[in-house]
Amino acid sequence: MTTTYYTLGNSGLRVSRLALGTMTFGTEWGWGTEKATARALFDAYVEAGGNFFDTADAYTGGTSETWLGEFIAERGLRDRAVISTKFTMNLEGPEPNSGGNGRKNIMRALDGSLKRLGTDYVDLYILHCWDRLTPPEEVMRTLDDLVRAGKVRHVGLSDVPAWYASRAQAVAEFRGYEPVSALQLEYSLAERNIEHEFVPFGTRHGAGIMVWSPLASGLLSGKYRSGDAGKASGRLETVRGTANPGFQKFNDRNWAIVAELEQVSATLGKSMAQVALNWVATQPGVASTIIGATRLEQLKDNLGALDFEIPAELRLRLDAASRPATPFPYSFFGPEIQGGITGGAAVGDKPAGYYPDLLMRGTFAGVS
Template sequence: MSLTLDSYRLLGRSGLRVSPLALGAATFGTEWGWGAEQEEARKLFDLYVERGGNFIDTANTYTDGSSERLLGAFAREHRESLVLATKYSTLRRPGDPNSGGAHRKSLFASVEASLRQLDTDYIDLLYLHVWDFTTPVDEILRGLDDLVRQGKVLYVAISNAPAWQVSRMQAIADLRGWSPLVALQIEYNLIERAGERDLIPMARELGLGVVPYSPLAGGVLTGKYTRDDLTGTGAVPGVPGESARKSFNLALGTLTERNLAVADAVKEVARELGRSPAQIGLAWTLSNPAVTAPVIGARTPAQLEDNLGALEVDFTASHLARLDEVGAIGLGYPHDLLAGDHMRKVTAGDLKIETRH
């Protein structure tokens, strides 16, 4: 593969050029019990930008707002050359029902707050962060389009939403001439592959660049957890904040016997290729042609250096096949039915029909 951070890619159906690895700024600040203090976060930012990276991901409520504030301070000298992505819809003030959600009031107030925290006049890419199941899609799309027309947002995108709602929104945006969605941010890694059922095929068909978050499954694919960690007890020696991170993974159900078996396979491939497990996990995600840029969330410059090495990983076909198999999931109905021999026989018989995508 042998990419570099300045091997820029187009983001979805837009002409926007972004690096093949996005720097996640959720680690900027320690309010969540782990992460990087300001000085360390600045080192992460500088290292990424000096290597040619231009795509940085945050959200309005990451580390209680510290993420946007620190990123805004760091980005000031480089603003025009960076693609800053942030998000809205998570609750900004507990107890205030309109400080969260996908609706117009939440959208406009959140964007104004992000502009202040990022110390910028515009947001390059704005995601709807979490689907709320209550706001009409035309209200969301019209609000996003209004912000684009005002110049406060350049491109719009979506995260953590059902595939059928995303496809519906894209169709409505196209029919009404509103700003289309250009990116889809989803959890996607060797452990969490549910996106392969509908979300990723939908994104390829409708022109959304896939931007995976948690490409290392909360650190599980780095190989740092063992079966002993399944109990959820004890600190992790020498790694500040790692006990909080481990507890978070346990609460999310990320630390399981099945997932540790996937991590073991990653470690085996890493040994054979002379790479770190983190590099293998990231490189596997990058190998999917629908993926534009995984979001990497390093806490130290050493971790970031290691993550960037994923751009240089060259898999053999057998290594890729082994990784694909160990984390594979059933696609379920109707995908398994449509891919089966019976359906191919009754729809195409013995005909040979070439597909272009």
């Protein structure tokens, strides 16, 4: 892995362009890794120069946070490690205030995460999912209080509507709260809908995108082919019956993307996973891409994803095969309607470099 780092949004926090996802640390969910394998994955990532670790209180019943904290402590890496964890999910059963994004649960959840991680602060604390209830004013005030208390360094949002993220950032700016530095969102060749609103929001308002599921839960890894569904043994088969939309990947559109990715990868002489990761990590607005693995060889392959460039003509083929539909109102923002607004005058967006796009320009090479 090339040891370059991007600043996370408009913050001064320098993070690896590839982050180590630890949702696979533990076997409580029926897939994942035993502790020895998890430690080997952690060690390989650190030795490759990585410094950014993503977890959550809900991952594998807390095992993910516990093991990650142990591994960091064993190597004495707390000052060098950037730890990201998340809150929202209810781990206590039918108890209304043990989940969600209200002030009571945020503070409860953070205390639990700090205890499991064996640290007195986290570098990035992220709202895991919109609860359709708590106003952003309450969330941002609470997160700002935790920053001021020294328990959190930076804050982020995951899996929220774009209007909610925009409101949260506006509240933070107006009231002088800690701003949103990261948006953790699903993004891959198979799932590109964040391009409609989140990428423009993040680049203009200082929130770097942390990509989750860049391989579409393994669909783009080369493990699956059309006609093989129901036969393979990967995660998508293990969780086939789940209602989680992040795992609903078997459809004709995605099989066409897999076929094109396979051809492009063969042309480049790279694995399908490497090409899919490279495409995501080099898209506009992306600060860091979360990679996860259950085997050491998988991780080592992923760590080589930024050691090459995808030529423009091959990138165009991937873009064309994976281009998402353009729903209303975005269909009104193309050249036909916009021409009616400008009267045919050549009026474009600001030139490159106009926006203070630190997440694309703030790279730091060398120290690992």
